[in-house]
Amino acid sequence: MKIAVIGASGSVGKAVVELLEIEHEVIKLGSNHGDIKLDISNRKSIRTAFDKIGRVDAIINAAGTVAFKPFGEYTDEDWEVGLQSKLMGQIRLAEEGSNYLNDGGSITLTSGITADYPIRFGISAAVVGGAIEYFAKSAALEAPRGIRINVVSPTVLDESLAAYGDFFPGFLSIPGKEVAKFYKRSILGIENGHVFKCFAGNS
Template structure:
C-alpha cells in the first residue's frame, strides 16, 4: 500500500512510520519535517499536498495541536487553538483526502484518552478529542467506494512523560511503539467507524 503519514516526525508518527514501512510504501509529511511540508490548518496547503503525492491507499494523521491551561484563565482564542488545529485540521485531511484515496482506502485520525478521562487544564483537549471521535463515527456511515475511517486514542506516551506527565497523575503510560499498533490495525484491518483505545 501507498500510505501518507501526516505528523510523521512526532513520537506517535515516527513509531507509526516505523511499523508500517516494513510492508508498505510510506510517505511522511509535517509542518517542518518529512518528505512533504503541510499546514493542516490551510485548505490550500492540504490540497497541494494531495495533488503532489497522487493516489493513496491510506492516510494517517498523527498531527494536531491543543491548548492546555486552567479553565479560569482560558480565553476563547486559547480554546480555538485545538478547534482549528487538531479538530478541523484532521477533519480537513479527511474531507479533502477522501478524494485521493483508491477504492477500499482508509483514513486514520488521532484522539486521546482525555476524550473519556478528563484531566485538569485539559478542557480543550477533551472537547476536541471527543469531537474527532464523533466525526469518525458519523463519517464512516457516509464514505463511498468501500473507504474506511477510524481513530486511535492513546493514553499518555512514555516518551512524552517529561513534557506532559504532570498533566496525567496516576495514569499508566504506553510506549509509542504500542500506540502504533492501533494505527496498523486501522490501516491493515477491515473495520470502520471505530476508536481504538490504546490504554486498556
C-alpha cells in the same frame, strides 16, 4: 500499500512510520519536517500536498495541537488553536484526503485518553478529542467507495512522559511501538467508524 502519515516527525507519528515502513511505502508529512510539508489548518495546503503525492491507500494523521489552561482562563484564541488544528485540521484532512484515496482506502485520525478520562487543564483536549471521535463515527457511514474512517485514542506515550508526564499523574503510559499497532490494525483491518482506545487499565 502507499500510506501518507501526517505528523510523521512527532512522538506518535515516528512510531507509526517505524512500524509501517517495514512493509509499506510511507510518505512522511509535517509542518516543518518530512518528505512533503503541509499545514492541516489550511485546506489549500492539504490539497497542494496531496497533489504532489497522488493517490494513496491510507492516510494517517498524528498531528494536531490544543491549548492547556485552567477552566475559565481559555481565551477565544486558545480555543481556536484546538478547533482549527486538531479538530478542523483532521476533518479537513479526511474531507480533502478522501479525494486522493484509492477505493477501499482508509483514514485514521487521532484523539486521546483525555476525551474519556479528564486531566487537569485538559478541557480543550477533551472537547476536541471527543468531537473527532463523533466525526469519525458519523463520517465513516457516509464515506464513498468503501473508504473507512477510524480514530486511535492513545493514553500518554512513554516517550512523552518527560514532556507531559506531570499532566498525567498516576496514569498508565504506553510505548509508542504499541500504539503504532492500533494504526496498523486500523488500515489493514475491516473496522469502520471505530475508536481504538489504547489505554487498557486506565479506568
